[in-house]
Amino acid sequence: MDQNIISIQNVTKRYPMGDREFTALKNINLEFKKGEFGGFVGPSGSGKTTLLNIIGSLDSPTEGKAIVMGKRISELSHKESALLRNLHIGFVFQVYNLLPIYTVYENVEFALLLQDNTKQERKKAVMEALEWVGLQDMADKKPSKLSGGEGQRVAIARAMVKRPQIVLADEPSANLDAKNAHGILQTMKQLNKELNTTFLFATHDEKVMEYLDRIIHLEDGQVAEDEIVTAKRTLTNSK
Ligand SMILES: Nc1ncnc2c1ncn2[C@@H]1O[C@H](COP(=O)(O)OP(=O)(O)OP(=O)(O)O)[C@@H](O)[C@H]1O
Ligand SMILES: [Mg+2]
Helix, strand or coil: CCCCCEEEEEEEEEEEECCEEEEEEEEEEEEECCCCEEEEECCCCCCHHHHHHHHCCCCCCCEEEEEECCEEHHHCCHHHHHHHHHHHEEEECCCCCCCCCCCHHHHHHHHHCCCCCCHHHHHHHHHHHHHHCCCHHHCCCCHHHCCHHHHHHHHHHHHHCCCCCEEEEECCCCCCCHHHHHHHHHHHHHHHHHHCCEEEEECCCHHHHCCCCEEEEEECCEEEEEEECCCCCCCCCCC
């Protein structure tokens, strides 16, 4: 069972463009082990989001195989891919889309409603996830009363509350100042260490790159460089 958690084999993605086609990903080959903390970087339009969406089973390759937790993405039914996402994949997006009329607690709890658990079990999980991101005292607040950094932390709690195997984060720091971005990256790195969750980012942000153990450079839909970062920044808990 030392199978890789994500295996991308000769993946090509084409989008129809008028009467022609646009090739967003060209013959990508990548393997990820459980517990990796990696990311895709590269110019706008290089294919970062397209690749994250395929890994998250929000999209399928045109050619090649994307295998996530042993399942081939293009062969999953609508229901099966929804199940894979609901159980095993957490998403953090640039725009974190909290539901404004619900509290912080309820926004995080939503991620568990599709699962078979009791209200008590959900409460334990939600409060734990809010503690991970330091927002346990804000459970009853509405999103409009939060700062941008706090909102993004709620989005991380929502992605992590089901303890997914994989978290996919697309430009999670885009709306944050430096201090908040570092705080969030430290939280994610800590969860990666404690729970062995696999994290994959798409980012332009140097601050995010500092935390990554592996940086995959995309250019024109191809892997230009696959860099394992050895000189690590030492993490401190002090802010
Ligand atoms: N649904 C779609 N239909 C047609 N073309 C698309 C679609 N999604 C993405 N593309 C094209 O594929 C290319 C790669 O897009 P992608 O969103 O993956 O880039 P990106 O690296 O995430 O860029 P950014 O840094 O701006 O977020 C772009 O040229 C984009 O226009
Ligand atoms: Mg993108």
